[in-house]
Amino acid sequence: MLAELDGFDPSTGVILLAATNRPEVLDPALLRPGRFDRQVVVDRPDRTGRLEILKVHVAKVQLAANVDLDQVAGLTPGFTGADLANLVNEAAIVATRRNGDAVTLDDFTAAIERMIAGLEKKSRVLGPEERRRVAYHEMGHALVAASLPGVDPVHKVSIIPRGVGALGYTIQRPTEDRFLLARHDLESRISVLMGGRAAEALVFDGEVSTGASDDLQRATEIATEMVTRYGMNERLGPRTYAPPPQPFLTGTTANRVEASETTEREIDIAVREIVVKAFDRATEVLRARRADLDEGARLLLAQETVTADQFPAIRSTAAKAAPAAQGAQV
Secondary structure, eight states: HHHHHOOSSSSSTTTOOOOHHHHGGGGGGGTTTSSSSOOOOOOOOOOOHHHHHHHHHGGSSSSSTTHHHHHHTOTTTOHHHHHHHHHHHHHHHHHHHHOSSSHHHHHHHHHHHHHOOOOTTTTTTOHHHHHHHHHHHHHHHHHHHHHHSSOOOOEEESOOTTTBBSSEEEEESSSOOOOOOHHHHHHHHHHHHHHHHHHHHHHHTOOOOOGGGGHHHHHHHHHHHHHTTOOOOOTTOOOSOEEEOOSSOOOOOOOOOOOOOOHHHHHHHHHHHHHHHHHHHHHHHHHHHHHHHHHHHHHHHHHHHTTTTTOOGGSSSSSOOOSOOOOEOO
């Protein structure tokens, strides 16, 4: 193939194109000048791109008059073209199941929830005490998110089990696409993740459950990135201790950054301090808003799903923005 690319008898006027999802494993010989020497990176679409992609796919379905595709594009940061095609298909299925004549915005919202959180598991019946714990857990996420800057506004909280292991979920709607996060943005995101565990500890006299396992893992990952990749710890200084990201379109592999045992211990301590500080911050927020926490949990137990319009206490109290749609799950 290399000989055909730049052999002794090149064909004039022939342009050869190729595509791959794994550029990091390409043979460097393929990328030399005269071969595949020009690379065009097709990244995930921004809001404008998502709007144009949605316009293509909705041509196959009947939309309700009140559907604003720009609003749908705003709800789907991080979605690829394939994700958006699947979204339109899922929304059409939701509309068909309710015997609707057209796809509405609520159908798109339901489809987004299904793609993010998974299928509803109505057959999974929780006991009264478990439902109460899940209600407080999810409302803890929502109230912390509503109280801190740099976090997506809360759209919906539910204690309906979804997916494989999620007993409840909190859906947040991003206000815009973002490509940079400040330190306080990351700290706020960790606090939101710790909000469920903080609510359980506050309400159940320090007794926490296994429901926060996914939250703890994601919080630890963010804190570790802050310390080892972004240099956001004063003691360790502005340097990186993490392996470099996979090189893009180079075909080479970088060596892992080495650190001494003492430094590794300092990294562990710094990560723990960030997570513990975020937990304490979430606890302070929920202690100050205990009345809202109790009322929100009561509504969840009665209705199973609560939106920001139904319970204004989970509406954002500060300017919010974040890079991607998120769903905090038990």
